[in-house]
Amino acid sequence: MAERILMRTGEALVEGDKDYLCAEPEVVIGELDGPVGTALATLVGDQVKGHTRVFAILNSDVQVKPATLMVSKVTVKDARYTGILMGTVQAGIAHGVLDAVRAGDIPKEKANDLGIIYSVWLDPAVLSVPEGEVDHAALFAVNREATAKVIKKAMRGEPTIDWLLENQDSVTHYFHQLGLDGKL
Secondary structure, three states, rough: OOOOOOOEEEEOEEOOOOOOOOOOOEEEEOOOOOHHHHHHHHHHHHHOOOOEEEEOOEEEEEEEEEEEEEEOOOOOOOOHHHHHHHHHHHHHHHHHHHHHHHHHOOOOOEEEEEEEEEEEOOOOOOOOOOOOOOOOHHHHHHHHHHHHHHHHHHOOOOOOOHHHHHHHHHHOHHHHHHOOOOOO
């Protein structure tokens, strides 16, 4: 029997070659009969306008395992944005979850016992791209890669506290630096 996974957290960043091709997920992963399961069930039952929570699916009627609940970081107000988020991005996330199981980052025997709360960000700038010109293949790939990466980091406890302490002064926060440079 695989060890009990009470709660793991992770954050990742994957960027593509266009400004809107960016995924920066944050996840909480844990047993469905523990605090993560309670939080997941609460989020499903406590829907908020503009921040609808939905499961990651391969397509309607095909939910992935572990159960993965997508929670948008951006207030959703536009039907086109919703279509991209609940289409291409959702599909990329679903495939990334299964990639993580296939890679062994999530033990296959735990797939029915774990839940993932997935905080998803889709750059609102995607709406400035003319219809028909959004690179959905690249957007799918970025979200798939970011999902597998964030799960791997969460399950391995990365970055470790030793790495953080050693590298604390050499890591620069991007937006903080923009502020220091007078660009915000």
